[in-house]
Amino acid sequence: MSPYPDDLDRWREAARIASRAREYGLTLVVPGARRRDVADAIERFVRSEGAEPAFPTNLSRNDEAAHYSPAPDDAAEFVAGDLVKVDVGAHLDGAIADTADTVEVGGTRRYENLVRAAREAVRDGIAEVRAGASVDAVGRAVARAIRARGFKPIVDLSGHSIERYLLHAGKSVPNVPGASDARFVEGEIVAIEPFATNGVGHIGNGPFGHIQRFRADPGASDPALAALFARFRTLPFSARWVTGEEERAALKRGRRFLQTYPVFVEQGHGWVAQAEHTVLVRDDRAEVLTASATSPIP
Numbered sequence: 001m002s003p004y005p006d007d008l009d010r011w012r013e014a015a016r017i018a019s020r021a022r023e024y025g026l027t028l029v030v031p032g033a034r035r036r037d038v039a040d041a042i043e044r045f046v047r048s049e050g051a052e053p054a055f056p057t058n059l060s061r062n063d064e065a066a067h068y069s070p071a072p073d074d075a076a077e078f079v080a081g082d083l084v085k086v087d088v089g090a091h092l093d094g095a096i097a098d099t100a101d102t103v104e105v106g107g108t109r110r111y112e113n114l115v116r117a118a119r120e121a122v123r124d125g126i127a128e129v130r131a132g133a134s135v136d137a138v139g140r141a142v143a144r145a146i147r148a149r150g151f152k153p154i155v156d157l158s159g160h161s162i163e164r165y166l167l168h169a170g171k172s173v174p175n176v177p178g179a180s181d182a183r184f185v186e187g188e189i190v191a192i193e194p195f196a197t198n199g200v201g202h203i204g205n206g207p208f209g210h211i212q213r214f215r216a217d218p219g220a221s222d223p224a225l226a227a228l229f230a231r232f233r234t235l236p237f238s239a240r241w242v243t244g245e246e247e248r249a250a251l252k253r254g255r256r257f258l259q260t261y262p263v264f265v266e267q268g269h270g271w272v273a274q275a276e277h278t279v280l281v282r283d284d285r286a287e288v289l290t291a292s293a294t295s296p297i298p
Contacts, residue, residue, distance in 0.1 A: 003187030015097035015289030018090035054089030056238035080106030094165035100276035121194035129286035131186035152201035199270015206263035224250035
């Protein structure tokens with residue numbers, strides 16, 4: 001029996017869509033663009049390609065490392081010099097792809113080396129992935145690449161295994177060595193996700209990032225809430241996607257079934273760059289599912 005998912009073509013297609021959405025999103029992050037408009041446009045693109053967003057588009061800025069997605073009334077605009085992480089997911093019937101890159105708004109190049117550190121780290125980390133290989137080797141390669149440019153890996157954030165309808169499926173891929181004794185298994189889908197910073201290398205919880213998910217099935221007693229669970233399952237979602245009064249009221253009633261996500265903020269308020277690809281673990285290498293012509297992996 002093959003160790004690979006039976007629906008591998010579906011995973012590859014979700015990754016193709018996520019990759020294109022990432023590249024499209026990077027072009028939209030320009031001075032004067034509203035975060036809300038950029039997130040909506042990326043998510044519309046994913047849907048126009050026949051997929052659904054696997055999570056709300058993250059557009060974390062500067063010392064925000066992750067988990068900021070605009071609220072329905074967000075009017076904030078990007079300004080020249082912002083360092084923006086464009087973190088995008090797409091899924092086809094639960095087959096998920098997760099990918100990210102960082103852009104410095106307005107073409108300024110103050111943080112060019114920080115962005116390069118994250119990109120080189122994801123490249124070097126992926127080079128260590130193969131069936132039976134140590135997860136720790138990825139953390140070692142990621143940390144080495146980031147430190148080589150004079151920056152720090154964020155210790156508290158990691159890559160992760162992905163399963164159908166489970167964005168974080170249980171296996172962590174730390175961005176530093178000495179934090180995992182696990183090994184990669186042939187056929188696994190894994191996100192390699194380094195974060196580089198000029199700060200202290202740790203994150204803390206900031207304000208609500210406007211992302212939530214069902215932590216458990218709410219059951220059928222509340223039909224509106226049950227319909228929302230059927231729509232999102234255990235995947236993260238945004239209030240921007242819940243437009244009806246009845247649905248919004250159902251979410252308020254069902255708070256005990258929901259997990260909310262805070263923004264992760266670099267503890268020293270250092271700025272953060274991120275790069276991420278979803279890979280398939282093969283017997284002798286990683287197949288990078290979310291690579292593209294403009295974001296290739298050797």
